[in-house]
Amino acid sequence: MILCSNPAFQYQSYEKEIDDAVKRVLKSGWFILGKEVKSFEDEFAKYIGVNFAKGVGSGTDAIMLALKALRIGTGDEVITVSHTAVATVAAIEMTGAKAVMADIDEEFYTLDPAKIEAAITERTKAIVVVHLYGQSADLDAVMQIAKKYKLRVVEDCAQAHGAMYKNKRVGSIGDVGCFSFYPTKNLGALGDGGMVVANDAELAERVEMLRQYGWKQRYISEFAGVNSRLDELQAAILRVKISHLDADNAKRMRIAEMYDKQLCGTDLILPKKRKDCSHVYHLYVVRMKKRDELMQYMKDREIMAAIHYPLPVHLQPAYKNGQKLEVTEKIAKEILSLPMYPELGDAEAQKTIDVIKEFCK
Ligand SMILES: Cc1ncc(COP(=O)(O)O)c(C=O)c1O
Helix, strand or coil: CECCCCCHHHHHHCHHHHHHHHHHHHHHCCCECCHHHHHHHHHHHHHHCCCEEEEECCHHHHHHHHHHHCCCCCCCEEEEECCCCHHHHHHHHHCCCEEEEECECCCCCCECHHHCHHHCCCCEEEEEEECHHHCCCCHHHHHHHHHHHCCEEEEECCCCCCCEECCEECCCCCCEEEEECCCCCCCCCCCCCEEEEECCHHHHHHHHHHCECCEEECCEECCCCCECCCEHHHHHHHHHHHCCHHHHHHHHHHHHHHHHHHHCCCCCECCCCCCCCCCCCCCEEEECCCHHHHHHHHHHCCECCECCCCCCHHHCCCCCCCCCCHHHHHHHCCEEEECCCCCCCHHHHHHHHHHHHHHHC
16 A cells, blocks of 8 residues: 555654654653754754744644744734635634635646735734645745735644745745644654744744743743643654654655656646746656546556645635635545655655556546
8 A cells, every 4th residue: 555645654764863852852751842952953054044943832833833933813814725725714713803714826836926016904914824745835025015005924834844945944935934744744753843034133032922821930821821832742752753854754755756757747736946046856746637537547456646735725624714716626626645654665666656647548
């Protein structure tokens, strides 16, 4: 059976290093906000190219806390996309703000800058721009609109650890960057975890306080916060994994190259790479009119593809708002994520290619 993603293999790849890291934490007797989290925050900030990184409980919390740190909440509006993990919209709404969803472009499936201005009202405070599938959105255009309307930019980098936008890492360009360490992510923990990155010291300090009850000094809440901390075990594991992130991303790129080369000329629409940027292929997403038939054909041959995401957020029962987003709704019926993870072998990638080609004949 070939799975779409398989985080179990990551542990097998780095078993000894992870076991040693876990033991180190277990023996230390310190499990929350200690040396491992601090070291990982420093290593992560350096990797992304920002001044500060603050570990939090999840990627969803990272977005929610970043918005709160920007003083966004009830009565405000935040523009984002509907073609994303529901977490992006859930995080916005957790602050009390309203998520206003804009359409994506049909080439890269990220926020269409041409659709932003129509979504701006006098209540709009920020844009949460999602770097979907492993590559950045059109950041120059988004930053330009944000500047014109004095909006803050939150980068949702949950699917793009290490991806470059021109010569910078995603997460270092907007006001604040948010990452998830969900196990299947390019940088994944063995549980939940997230990170907020920023260059601004005051903003970083607010995130640090918000993640722990608004404390600067222990037991004294200066403002209302939450409990959303990255734990020492996950931080120690992530310190091992970040040292392999570039190599793991390179393995994903190599598999993508195999797919690109051998699937071109079939009925599939293949993923496009943005010029002067890197794609770290969190997911390799193709499009096809007969998507459901292809998915079943692959499943019958023990290859599990997946759909990210089958129902756009603005059509889900919890967030239904009567909006019509043409491109989002169209591609949701056509997208299919092929098996993609660093440990996917050549033989498995080749079998996937052969089965798809057989279907397309
Ligand atoms: C685009 C996007 N944003 C946010 C999240 C939320 O991350 P988490 O699952 O760590 O809360 C995810 C992952 O599920 C995601 O893919």
